[in-house]
Amino acid sequence: MRLTAHVTLVGSGAGGFDLTDPLDCHVYLVRGTKASALVDAGAGRGVDAILHNVGAPAPAYLLLTHGHADHAGGAAQLARRIPGLRVLAGAPAAGWIAAGDEAMLSLPRARAGGTYPADYAFEPCPQVTVVDDGDEIDLGGVTLRALATPGHADGHTCYVLDTAGHRALFSGDCVFTGGRVSLQNLHDCRVPEYARSLSRLAALEVDALFPGHHEICLSRAQRHLTAAHAVFEAGLLPRSTT
Numbered sequence: 625m626r627l628t629a630h631v632t633l634v635g636s637g638a639g640g641f642d643l644t645d646p647l648d649c650h651v652y653l654v655r656g657t658k659a660s661a662l663v664d665a666g667a668g669r670g671v672d673a674i675l676h677n678v679g680a681p682a683p684a685y686l687l688l689t690h691g692h693a694d695h696a697g698g699a700a701q702l703a704r705r706i707p708g709l710r711v712l713a714g715a716p717a718a719g720w721i722a723a724g725d726e727a728m729l730s731l732p733r734a735r736a737g738g739t740y741p742a743d744y745a746f747e748p749c750p751q752v753t754v755v756d757d758g759d760e761i762d763l764g765g766v767t768l769r770a771l772a773t774p775g776h777a778d779g780h781t782c783y784v785l786d787t788a789g790h791r792a793l794f795s796g797d798c799v800f801t802g803g804r805v806s807l808q809n810l811h812d813c814r815v816p817e818y819a820r821s822l823s824r825l826a827a828l829e830v831d832a833l834f835p836g837h838h839e840i841c842l843s844r845a846q847r848h849l850t851a852a853h854a855v856f857e858a859g860l861l862p863r864s865t866t
């Protein structure tokens with residue numbers, strides 16, 4: 625599903641558009657003149673469908689927003705299927721993804737709660753390396769910049785996409801349309817860090833918002849970031865979604 629001249633939606637589950645496996649987050653493909661990048665991997669049960677939607681040429685990068693299984697569970701399979709794929713994630717999540725550390729990735733509670741089937745397991749992805757705040761990935765005419773945005777989970781990273789006259793944000797589970805966020809009763813969900821992350825996003829002046837689930841916003845998207853930031857600034861918690 626083509627969204628802009630450079631961005632295509634290649635995966636999306638029950639919390640989105642049911643394009644691929646129900647467990648998948650939104651999976652985006654960003655194409656430049658030199659290379660392309662996937663943003664997030666989905667849960668790993670819809671990899672065939674995602675790769676079908678990606679087509680050729682194969683992406684050079686997989687940029688993970690965080691380690692939760694619906695975003696990073698498919699990373700190992702994608703790395704196997706796409707030789708030379710560079711897989712990047714923020715620390716400390718990168719280490720948990722590389723090791724398949726289900727406890728630190730908060731999978732047992734989500735599995736017990738029925739979010740994932742009882743037989744779902746997180747496949748370790750040893751290829752993952754750390755992306756740092758401010759790192760830039762040049763795809764040719766298109767640049768992606770990593771923005772450390774902890775709060776929803778440790779290591780959460782958003783990616784800012786700058787093309788000529790247009791800025792988009794891949795926000796993972798940090799912020800959604802309507803100024804919603806994702807606060808969960810998990811070991812690394814941290815409200816003060818979340819508020820600081822929204823302060824950073826509130827200064828971005830983005831045109832488009834490409835979150836990990838739910839609706840996508842193609843223009844005038846800064847209002848969604850401003851709305852979440854304003855609630856945090858008032859000392860309250862924005863409306864939360866899963």
Ligand SMILES: [Zn+2]
Nearest residue numbers: 690692776797
């Ligand atoms: Zn998450």
